[in-house]
Amino acid sequence: MDTAIGTALAAAENGRVAGERAARRALAELPTDRVDFCQVFSSIEYEYDAVIAGISAVIGTDPPLIGCSTGEAFTEDDVTRGVVAVGLVASDTVRFFAGLGTGLSDDVSGTVREAVADLPSEVTGYPHMAAINLHDGLSGVGEELALVTQKQLGPQVRIAGGAATDDHHLEGTHVFHNDTVAEDAVALGLIAATERPVIAVEHGHEPLSEPFEVTRSDGSLVYELDGKPAFQVWKDAVRAQVREEFGVTVDTLDPTDQLLQRIMCEFEFGFDQGGRYKMRWPWIETDGGPLHFAVGIPEGTVMRVMHGHPDTQIESGRQTVRSAIERAGDVEMAGAFVYDCACRSIVLEDELPVAIDAMAIELDMPMVGFETYGEIGMGRKQFSGFHNATTVVLLLPK
Known part of the structure; x- marks a missing residue:
């Protein structure tokens, strides 16, 4: 059969x-x-x-x-x-x-x-x-x-x-x-x-930002990118696009806001693997806290913020x-x-x-x-x- x-x-x-x-x-x-x-x-x-x-x-x-x-x-x-x-x-x-x-x-x-x-x-x-x-x-x-x-x-x-x-x-x-x-x-x-x-x-994601280096991390927690608070770097990279697409200022969204969760799924991080990007989903639990990932992110890792539109x-x-x-x-x-x-x-x-x-x-x-x-x-x-x-x-x- x-x-x-x-x-x-x-x-x-x-x-x-x-x-x-x-x-x-x-x-x-x-x-x-x-x-x-x-x-x-x-x-x-x-x-x-x-x-x-x-x-x-x-x-x-x-x-x-x-x-x-x-x-x-x-x-x-x-x-x-x-x-x-x-x-x-x-x-x-x-x-x-x-x-x-x-x-x-x-x-x-x-x-x-x-x-x-x-x-x-x-x-x-x-x-x-x-x-x-x-x-x-x-x-x-x-x-x-x-x-x-x-x-x-x-x-x-x-x-x-x-x-x-x-x-x-x-x-x-x-x-x-x-x-x-x-x-x-x-x-x-x-x-x-x-x-x-x-x-x-x-x-279905494409690069949005310039590359950033992870300068401080602990396992799956990323505290700093290019020596700056990681969440702030992410917000700086997506702010204009988020305002255009969602009509909101990303800085005003609370970490518990479901809209922020959706935005962080649409604007994930990507690791360049020679022309192809491997995606990594970030989330935040407290304002000013580290970015959380589902896997360990070693210091020295280089990644970009990516954008994945529904289409x-x-x-x-x-x-x-x-x-x-x-x-x-x-x-x-x-x-x-x-x-x-x-x-x-x-x-x-x-x-x-x-x-x-x-x-x-x-x-x-x-x-x-x-x-x-x-x-x-x-x-x-x-x-x-x-x-x-x-x-x-x-x-x-x-």
Whole structure:
């Protein structure tokens, strides 16, 4: 049997019913009752154990299951919050395995070792391998995690995935592995296929400022750029553009203002990587305090303030799908898992469905995904794989 993917969103009065509904709808899209893999993204409004129990009541407990908490989730048909999103796969040409590691923020290497302990290093007859990495979105170790995952799985394994979210509350995020729900953890899904899975990554930001050097930082906190308070440098760089686009003076916005959060997602930082920029999302907790990032930012790092207009965000998602399809070449694909940054949803606001629909039209096959706190997209011979403000697409071969 070729690879078949069924996707569905469902809402209900409780997590178990939402999980059951989503699983039944996704299962109805498959040509068989057999399920070989399940990926689930659950709204923080539900009890996660109940969601998984509802899904398992439909598909059983044998298929490997991974997933995470989120705010907004989507399929090829819709995007919304307050739902459970399920992607089910049945295939004779792709095999799936799953693992879980805990204690991520204290020991990245040990956590990944735990997650890969029961995963095979090779699968006879399935020479092409890829992995899905879903992890605690508040751990602050995304870049290191991407590199360590690549090292422990091996350079031949391409990696996609995203950081779990909690609908912008920034209080706690969770990942799922089979019937286990965990914080401060990583869930890995290993894919072994007869044809090569494809991963593509794109963002819609362009340089706005001159480069700045990080002159004082501590882990993921950046205090100074070019010897000046980092938040002030950012405000100086975006002030004119913000006034023109939003009609406000950025200096008057309180750190707790949701408009400032949106503006900081639209005006992120980018690191020049030889003509391509890797995005990093900043946020501020107190006026005059440091800029916070999802990863460590060493002193000496050079970065620019970037600008990502809604129109360019829509086009970048479409371009990610095009890039993935081009990389697939003559190999027919069955569907996609998509990891899309929550910063993009903040910038896009009511146009997020337009952006998701643009990807779905370009793809023209089943897809399921969620809005992340950071994305992993890592291919062979890459030395950096954690991103912000991007769309990551993983295509499964048919």
